[in-house]
Amino acid sequence: MLRSLAPNTTRVAIDFDGVLFRHPRAHAIVARRCDRFVAEKLGISLAVGRELNRATYPAFGHTARALEHLSGAPVSLEEYNAFVYAPDVLAAATDAVRRDAGAHDLARAHDAVRALAARDDSRAFVLTDAPVRWLEAMYAASDLPPPDVPVVCAADALAGRLKSDPEAPAAARDLWGDDVVLVDDSAAIASNFVRGSPWRVVLVAPGPSAMGARLTVARSVHEAIGLL
Numbered sequence: 349m350l351r352s353l354a355p356n357t358t359r360v361a362i363d364f365d366g367v368l369f370r371h372p373r374a375h376a377i378v379a380r381r382c383d384r385f386v387a388e389k390l391g392i393s394l395a396v397g398r399e400l401n402r403a404t405y406p407a408f409g410h411t412a413r414a415l416e417h418l419s420g421a422p423v424s425l426e427e428y429n430a431f432v433y434a435p436d437v438l439a440a441a442t443d444a445v446r447r448d449a450g451a452h453d454l455a456r457a458h459d460a461v462r463a464l465a466a467r468d469d470s471r472a473f474v475l476t477d478a479p480v481r482w483l484e485a486m487y488a489a490s491d492l493p494p495p496d497v498p499v500v501c502a503a504d505a506l507a508g509r510l511k512s513d514p515e516a517p518a519a520a521r522d523l524w525g526d527d528v529v530l531v532d533d534s535a536a537i538a539s540n541f542v543r544g545s546p547w548r549v550v551l552v553a554p555g556p557s558a559m560g561a562r563l564t565v566a567r568s569v570h571e572a573i574g575l576l
């Protein structure tokens with residue numbers, strides 16, 4: 349049985365995509381644009397770009413970082429975000445959410461975060477690698493108000509570092525201290541913070557739940573927040 353993870357004095361950093369917001373069609377629209385970004389940057393076909401992106405993304409935790417590895421050249425996050433979260437992508441994802449609101453559980457996640465914020469109104473925040481306009485668009489598409497906790501774009505807060513960056517845990521400790529629980533659905537990001545910080549990590553993933561000293565696996569954000 350899982351025991352409680354943290355007292356109310358612990359900060360809680362919650363990921364957005366894959367944790368709070370899980371909408372396969374909306375995420376597929378973004379993923380397709382990521383594939384196109386890889387293809388165009390490398391000058392290869394979309395099909396090969398897709399294969400390369402899918403093969404390298406898990407290890408790097410972000411397409412821009414995987415692309416730097418593949419191309420050997422720096423990839424600006426501004427360029428990546430401008431391409432991947434372009435207005436037509438936000439509009440298409442908004443359409444997908446409006447057509448199929450029942451496919452995701454942002455409303456339920458929103459309630460769980462609201463309950464967490466009410467319990468402890470300054471310690472939880474959303475920490476995301478996506479630009480804030482993406483979150484704002486998906487909350488609006490879901491007819492929900494913005495989250496009741498601060499939304500922090502990792503790259504903005506961590507001097508250009510994404511959560512998957514090996515130096516991100518040290519930068520994050522400087523900002524938020526050592527007593528933090530990170531809730532994320534990326535194994536690459538979870539292992540990065542387990543390795544590079546004293547933060548406890550909840551990996552949101554399918555399958556059985558389990559709790560270790562540093563890494564807990566939970567099936568959903570509801571279960572993760574229930575542990576806090």
Ligand SMILES: [Mg+2]
Pocket residue numbers: 363364365366367532533534
């Ligand atoms: Mg995620």
